[in-house]
Amino acid sequence: MASLSGLCSSSPSLKPKHNGISKLTPSLREDSLAFSTRSNSNSKVVATHSVARGISADLSKTNNVSVLKKASQGGELEKDPKTLWRRYVDWLYQHKELGLYLDVSRIGFSDQFVSEMEPRFQVAFKSMEELEKGAIANPDEGRMVGHYWLRNAKLGPNSFLRLQIENTLDAVCKFADDVISGKIKPPSSPERRFTQILSVGIGGSALGPQFVAEALAPDNPPLKIRFIDNTDPAGIDHQIAQLGSELASTLVIVISKSGGTPETRNGLLEVQKAFREAGLDFAKQGVAITQENSLLDNTARIEGWVARFPMFDWVGGRTSEMSAVGLLPAALQGIDIREMLVGASMMDEATRSTVLRNNPAALLALCWYRATDGIGSKDMVVLPYKDSLLLFSRYLQQLVMESLGKEFDLDGNRVNQGITVYGNKGSTDQHAYIQQLREGVHNFFVTFIEVLRDRPPGHDWELEPGVTCGDYLFGMLQGTRSALYANDRESITVSVQEVTPRSVGALIALYERAVGIYASLININAYHQPGVEAGKKAAGEVLALQKRVLAVLNEASCKDPVEPLTLEQVADRCHAPEDIEMIYKIIEHMAANDRALIAEGSCGSPHSLKVFLGECNLDELYA
Numbered sequence: 001m002a003s004l005s006g007l008c009s010s011s012p013s014l015k016p017k018h019n020g021i022s023k024l025t026p027s028l029r030e031d032s033l034a035f036s037t038r039s040n041s042n043s044k045v046v047a048t049h050s051v052a053r054g055i056s057a058d059l060s061k062t063n064n065v066s067v068l069k070k071a072s073q074g075g076e077l078e079k080d081p082k083t084l085w086r087r088y089v090d091w092l093y094q095h096k097e098l099g100l101y102l103d104v105s106r107i108g109f110s111d112q113f114v115s116e117m118e119p120r121f122q123v124a125f126k127s128m129e130e131l132e133k134g135a136i137a138n139p140d141e142g143r144m145v146g147h148y149w150l151r152n153a154k155l156g157p158n159s160f161l162r163l164q165i166e167n168t169l170d171a172v173c174k175f176a177d178d179v180i181s182g183k184i185k186p187p188s189s190p191e192r193r194f195t196q197i198l199s200v201g202i203g204g205s206a207l208g209p210q211f212v213a214e215a216l217a218p219d220n221p222p223l224k225i226r227f228i229d230n231t232d233p234a235g236i237d238h239q240i241a242q243l244g245s246e247l248a249s250t251l252v253i254v255i256s257k258s259g260g261t262p263e264t265r266n267g268l269l270e271v272q273k274a275f276r277e278a279g280l281d282f283a284k285q286g287v288a289i290t291q292e293n294s295l296l297d298n299t300a301r302i303e304g305w306v307a308r309f310p311m312f313d314w315v316g317g318r319t320s321e322m323s324a325v326g327l328l329p330a331a332l333q334g335i336d337i338r339e340m341l342v343g344a345s346m347m348d349e350a351t352r353s354t355v356l357r358n359n360p361a362a363l364l365a366l367c368w369y370r371a372t373d374g375i376g377s378k379d380m381v382v383l384p385y386k387d388s389l390l391l392f393s394r395y396l397q398q399l400v401m402e403s404l405g406k407e408f409d410l411d412g413n414r415v416n417q418g419i420t421v422y423g424n425k426g427s428t429d430q431h432a433y434i435q436q437l438r439e440g441v442h443n444f445f446v447t448f449i450e451v452l453r454d455r456p457p458g459h460d461w462e463l464e465p466g467v468t469c470g471d472y473l474f475g476m477l478q479g480t481r482s483a484l485y486a487n488d489r490e491s492i493t494v495s496v497q498e499v500t501p502r503s504v505g506a507l508i509a510l511y512e513r514a515v516g517i518y519a520s521l522i523n524i525n526a527y528h529q530p531g532v533e534a535g536k537k538a539a540g541e542v543l544a545l546q547k548r549v550l551a552v553l554n555e556a557s558c559k560d561p562v563e564p565l566t567l568e569q570v571a572d573r574c575h576a577p578e579d580i581e582m583i584y585k586i587i588e589h590m591a592a593n594d595r596a597l598i599a600e601g602s603c604g605s606p607h608s609l610k611v612f613l614g615e616c617n618l619d620e621l622y623a
């Protein structure tokens with residue numbers, strides 16, 4: 001296990017030495033013919049599908065889709081091995097220092113398509129540059145978008161922000177050092193040091209830490225991590241039960257940018273109850289990561305929790321892995337967080353290139369646009385061939401879908417944009433759904449994530465002559481890529497040497513920038529999530545209705561004799577006859593949890609139901 005002083009207190013320069021981009025000469029002239037069918041179709045789309053900023057967005061989506069459907073039927077993809085090899089070499093992107101490759105040769109764009117897209121990319125590069133300089137890149141919420149500053153504080157738009165970033169990083173490192181060394185310890189654990197982390201948070205306040213823990217935590221980390229990322233009581237009970245007596249040596253990190261997300265609040269209340277029942281003082285083991293002065297921040301301050309770390313207004317949840325949100329849990333697990341930052345910073349440098357073919361994030365955005373017709377017509381299947389990268393697809397799912405899945409573009413046109421992301425890992429998924437990918441509905445493109453090193457040096461062995469276990473994994477990836485392409489299924493391959501803090505940091509930064517560039521290509525705000533509010537509001541309304549149902553049932557249950565009510569009676573007395581279905585669902589849920597009793601009938605036949613409460617609550621009745 002690496003000591004944290006080696007991980008955190010060293011301060012390697014965050015500035016990459018050079019971006020190490022390979023110099024490849026474009027030479028697709030002869031090949032462009034082979035792709036001309038699709039290219040011509042796409043040029044129509046580029047002409048009519050005017051979503052780039054400054055061009056009026058007259059999105060006749062259905063027409064575009066049907067044009068493109070025609071274009072994608074039939075075997076237009078290049079199949080000649082020699083031409084394909086030339087295309088592979090011509091378009092291969094390599095970041096030498098990071099040891100990262102990007103192969104876009106199995107996406108069927110042509111030179112013509114690239115030229116047609118070039119002006120839009122220049123607009124995208126400009127808007128990314130402005131974003132990095134501190135422009136209000138999230139106009140709806142009037143916020144700057146600064147996750148790129150987190151890995152190179154010098155880029156921050158003012159000295160106050162720069163200092164905030166540096167101080168937070170130092171505070172994270174020092175706190176992690178002190179916890180691991182036992183300087184900060186739990187008050188009543190026989191172990192005299194923290195052994196476990198219980199992270200409470202959801203969405204962007206969970207997915208990054210989960211992905212990084214799975215990818216990078218050593219086999220025996222200084223602190224093991226568990227997550228509560230839902231308001232499922234059974235799931236919460238399970239996590240707490242698994243901790244058992246180690247609850248006394250558990251550091252509870254509550255993460256919420258807003259500090260008011262209900263699921264996270266519920267997780268906190270449940271954990272605090274478990275602490276009370278175990279006779280433990282929660283405040284002595286609680287840490288908050290949240291915006292200054294949020295509800296969570298104020299609670300933690302008033303109750304005197306062990307520590308509080310800031311989440312900045314200008315960092316969105318889904319891009320917060322390199323803030324205290326991701327860095328604190330990672331450092332506590334002994335992961336070299338400065339190396340993660342170096343990897344991200346090097347990738348940021350590379351993805352600032354305004355030369356499309358030298359910019360891996362732009363190449364990804366180009367492929368996404370090409371593969372999905374710029375309207376999300378195909379899904380992105382993410383397949384890392386490495387167990388430790390299992391959660392990358394889940395992490396990307398939020399990053400891509402919450403960023404790109406938008407109803408309106410920046411000019412207020414209804415566009416219903418997005419790209420669906422799913423996937424687990426190879427070769428496991430080969431035995432689950434690759435059958436459909438190869439032969440079934442053609443509604444996706446694949447991103448393979450290849451890790452070149454199979455095992456740490458010195459551990460490999462041949463399980464049959466000349467062949468290792470890792471060779472099988474390699475063969476499965478290559479075989480699937482070829483078999484899919486042979487059936488006109490396109491793919492991208494991202495290759496890294498190893499899964500290290502540096503390569504993971506680089507992967508995160510690569511996709512963050514690709515999302516930013518793609519959002520600019522389709523002229524949407526990638527940094528807000530207005531759609532999530534509708535579900536949250538509706539959930540609030542359900543809970544408000546439940547309170548009315550309870551009051552009505554309580555009144556009837558306090559009568560002597562008790563008056564069991566039909567659904568219609570409950571709905572009438574709630575003055576909500578139009579909500580009868582929801583009232584039925586509320587009663588069904590309460591009955592399943594012994595909070596309402598069924599006097600007659602059953603939930604299977606709603607009209608027969610008569611319900612009452614087991615106990616009459618007089619206080620509530622006269623409240």
Ligand SMILES: O=P(O)(O)OC[C@H]1O[C@](O)(CO)[C@@H](O)[C@@H]1O
Pocket residue numbers: 202203204205255256257258259260261264317318402529532
């Ligand atoms: O960090 P918070 O404020 O608790 O929010 C958690 C998640 O909820 C969302 O706001 C919406 O679901 C996500 O964008 C965010 O990552």
